[in-house]
Amino acid sequence: MGKINNIWSYLAKHKYLITLVLGTLLIGLVGENSLLHYMKLQVRLSEVEEELEEYQQQYERDSLRLRALQSNHKGVERIAREKYFMKHPDEDVFVLSTEEHKQSTENTDERTD
Numbered sequence: 001m002g003k004i005n006n007i008w009s010y011l012a013k014h015k016y017l018i019t020l021v022l023g024t025l026l027i028g029l030v031g032e033n034s035l036l037h038y039m040k041l042q043v044r045l046s047e048v049e050e051e052l053e054e055y056q057q058q059y060e061r062d063s064l065r066l067r068a069l070q071s072n073h074k075g076v077e078r079i080a081r082e083k084y085f086m087k088h089p090d091e092d093v094f095v096l097s098t099e100e101h102k103q104s105t106e107n108t109d110e111r112t113d
Contacts (some may be wrong), residue, residue, distance in 0.1 A: 011018065028035045069075045080086040085095060 027033075031037070069079065
């Protein structure tokens with residue numbers, strides 16, 4: 001019984017300090033309004049802002065390309081040839097690729113290991 005009285009008197013003397021520490025821990029670590037959750041949201045916000053900036057730059061580049069394509073018929077033909085390998089009926093198109101060369105060098109590297 002003496003130990004319980006000692007603990008109770010210690011808690012009674014330091015009740016404001018205990019309340020302050022427990023309240024700070026509760027606010028800082030628990031719930032969706034905690035400081036920990038706030039910091040995670042701030043990190044995510046900065047990531048999203050960086051993504052937004054990248055997309056805005058991509059939008060500006062694509063808008064310039066679109067305006068160039070709308071004003072220049074040769075630009076449409078160039079894009080069709082380069083990107084989609086389109087051709088005139090009387091032409092032959094040869095596509096040069098280095099992927100096969102890369103794969104063969106990777107295979108020879110694996111064999112030497």
